[in-house]
Amino acid sequence: MTATTTLPGTRPPGGGRGGPPPSVRASRKKDPADVAQLEQHPVPLRRIAALFGPHRRPLSVVTAIIVISSSIGLVTPFLTKHLIDDAIPHQDVRLLLMLVGGMLAVTIVTQALGVIQTWLSTKMGQQVMHGLRTDLFSHLQRLPLGFFTRTRGGEVQSRLTNDVNAMQGVVTNSATSVATNITTAVGTAAAMVVLSWRLSLLSLLVLPPAIWLTRRVARLRRTIQSRAQRALADMQTQIEESLSISGVILSKTVGSGPALSHRFHETSSELTELELQSQMAGRWRMGTMAIVFSAIPALIYLAAGLPATSGGMTIGTLVAFTALQSALFRPMLGVLNVGAEVVTSMALFSRVFEFLDMPVTIDDPADPTPVDPGTAQGDVTLTDVTFRYDGADRNALDHIDLELPAGKQVALVGATGSGKSTLAGLISRLHDPTAGAVRIDGVDLRDMTLQNVSALVGVVSQQSYLLHTTIRENLRYASPDATDEQIEQAARAAQVHDLITALPDGYDTLVGARGHRFSGGEQQRIALARTILRDPAVLVLDEATSALDNTTERAVQLALDEVSRGRTTLTIAHRLSTIQGADLIVVLDGGRLVERGTHDDLLARGGRYAALWNSQSNRSVSTKY
Template sequence: MTVTTRPVGRGGPPPGTRASLRKKPEDLDQLAEHPVSMRRVAGLFTPHRQSMGVVVALIVVTSLIGLANPFLIRRLIDEGIPQHNVRLVVLLVGGMLAITIVSQILGVIQTWLSTKVGQSVMHRLRTQVFGHLQRMPLGFFTRTRGGELQSRLTNDINGMQSVVTDSATSIATNVTTSVGTAAAMALLSWRLSLLSLLILPPAIYLTRRVARLRRTIQTHAQRALADMQTQIEESLSISGVLLSKTVGSGPQLSERFTQTSRELTDLEVASQMAGRWRMGTLAIVFAAIPALIYLAAGLPATGDGMTIGTLVAFTALQSALFRPVIGVLNVGAQIVTSMALFSRIFEYLDLPVTIDNPTDPVAVDVASAAGEVRLDKLSFSYPGADRPAIADLDLVLPAGQRVALVGATGSGKSTLAGMVSRLQDPDHGAVRIDGVDLRDMRLSDVAALVGVVSQETYLLHTTILENLRYARPDATDDQVVAAARAAQVHDLIVGLPDGYETVVGARGYRFSGGEKQRIALARTILRDPRVLVLDEATSALDNRTERAVQAALDEVSAGRTTLTIAHRLSTVRDADLVVVLADGKIVERGTHEQLMQIGGAYADLVAAQGQDARAAVSVSG
């Protein structure tokens, strides 16, 4: 990280001088955990090597052209003005203007090229990371914070723009300018050059000390800013506002935000004042440098034969030397920071894709699929679990029939449903649809064959129409309406002031749970899947809403192979087959009537749920 030192008056460091702090420990830790080779980073710029070569050439040419100005000034002062040589004066002044014009034109071209290269690299990385994360298994997102994903896709990749347009170009500029300026100073006067080199180290030392002090303060400021952003996100979201209003925590939240804002204000003031005395001392040092140069020029030992033009030209070069020298000293920290950014991005790109398209996929005709689902000796274990979630399970779901999975919490129901929709792959065995292993199909074919409606409905913050078409962008208006009618939500939608153009709000907050569930169901119906997985689709609804949604589910599941995971056993009475799971194994199977007659695990579940319902009625009464 770098900070910008403030101009401290005449003779001080040039405005905008960037003083390096030091290598950030978190950057070093990141590189230690996930090292990055320069070859891999260079590979990102390989398609742009010609543009980068032009950028470097423009930087070198611009820096060298700028060094000609002091020599023109020397000749103007020593020859043109004293001799009243108008022609020479015009040529020299014209040369100065030409140098400025050419430098600015080259600078514009260099900025355009470097920005274009940087944005191209960012675009490619951003799309690669986004596409790669889309292929990650569901477990990755359950253990990774959403803010971390957003940070790497936005902040880290945006930071790479500065790698190209700032770090890379500043390194080339500073090295070229430092070497060229030092050489030009030596050509003008090697004696005065030695004097400048003696004064430069303490100036650099003081600047870096101030930068380190500001770095410490800025670290605390960044943490305070992060706390403030978190408070805004948590307190001003719909859920946060609802919580604060219902528990009366508004004043407390305001006080907490005020304290954080006050802390941030104090830190910003401290950052600006940090090292002000040191910077004042530095200003005195830089103001003294020209005076010492003039003194040296006036002494016989060091100024013998020196012209006024040489003195003025040398002073101009010396005052411009500080910025590039500091920049050269910052190269190490800049490289570490840049490599740490690449490391964070490559770390995500290197994550293994455990569920992906097969190398040689089996051709599947989704339109003519029957939808028979066969589970052959399935076994699956979660990492670190002491027992398998699914153990050597065999089950057939005949095409067009409704099969219900029931069992206690943790029996493996949702895990099994996840494998049918290929949200995860079994450790052993296979899931087959119409005899084809899901792992041999394209993921797009699996998604077309298997539709999922879960308890957790997610609606996008857009219109109802766009939410429905999210599942099938090419759907016609008639197809959208037909899906909404099947889900028994069409009448609700057309009764709204804006109909299908109604914006659902953040997470569909303006709708009830049952309404959101039916909209989500219509979205799934629009894909017309042959296999329907209903994972606790009505468990979070009240009895009245559940009956409405269940009626929609019954209509939709007709003619489809349906796998229903139900917490409320009343919803599975009409299933063609009820399968009871316990510890990842099938302990019973049959119709509702058959299993009730057996009087086993299923009957016990029904009895227990009936007792719970009667107890709830008794308490409420």
């Protein structure tokens, strides 16, 4: 079955095989954002062609099938000519049966080849899309945290799903469509010349206006693309933010439901308008072209009937030529349309490749230092560490020298914005220091694989994140190979095993969206059990109890004390009463380490720590009265 392009005017432009979805077709105004996207991140065609590089063999087979199928299809008009000029007038039954049988054979063979071609090309295209999707997903996971803090979640999802899906038609069908249409057009043009070179010249008169009109429509279609994708990204963000459990609770408590519905209504209306524009883009131009195409056969009949131009043409030749003429314009416009669709999709490729080209600033070293997390001591050392966030006008941390001895508990305190969480992020290698080095057991974290760093350092933060699955699978997320016995041991260490077993479904209980089925303290202990399951040598507790009430905090603190025993533990504390027994307390102020010592030593000095302690003690006393 040979792919062809429907005669213009018989369907909405771009709506055929290989065209992008209606939501990514065109408007009538040139979109500056679309042009700016391509100017800022141009996409060379060779990069798109490289997507097919690993599939050269099936692509060659598909191309061969297309050439054979297109060539066989050209036999039918010649069979028709002999049928009309020879078999029917002379009542030659044997020739008649042969010609009719030949027509049926051509149809059967081309249809069979078409099925094979469709299967091979679709499989190849889907593999290309699969590779592009998985590469983008893997790359996004490796991007630094700063990317996700400045990029909307809906935008990331839109590029990974909507943009890639919109490219699917082009990637899946463009190569086969180009090969099919070029082969058919060249073969058809040659056959027309063989039949009648005079009529061939007349038929070719329509090509210049066809090319001009097709390119005009192509330019129209380019303009809607970025607008549609941005609208889809907005809608996806609205859905994600408004219909998550946290978003629903927020909207219900602040009464923002009507406003959210109105905002969603506006976004949906914009998409509706873009769809209408895409359906109508260039429609009248293509209708005009259809009228021109309809007039060409009439002119051919006129030329064939005039003695000066007929050249003794037979009826069979005229019928065969007319059939070939119809078959010529479809593939020629098909080639132009494929090019137009590729142009239309360039902004989509640009958006996807833009994410793929973003540098991975935190990655595995080329020659990593071998580290065995199972035998690690957990001695952490920060040497002259300085860190500044991108775009910031000052350092978040400034020349920090600090040692966390193996197996000891170190507390990190300071006012909001003093750099506590930034320092914790450096130890877990969520960031790399701008200057200086962070080492565990003498090995720079930048010389380890990221897997080794995550195995060495476990993090429990203030905001625990639970997946919408069972408790068992939430815990196993940290260690996919963990046995049920190991999962239960981790839960016992986190003081949450009894709570879980008291539930009707036990460890198979569904936690719900973001864990909202459980209280904050219960979520925190489940998250702690998940971290314990990795058995890290270093444990970072980033204000893990600051959002809890006093009773829940005591329960979680007991679990933390149990888990911290024998591990190097860095505790970022909001309530200073929870870290009095730490082996070392470090005080940060404005990104600088200003004090260090035990609780009693620091109180005796009367410095920054003592001021913080007295401030919290006074608030506690005033609260009682």
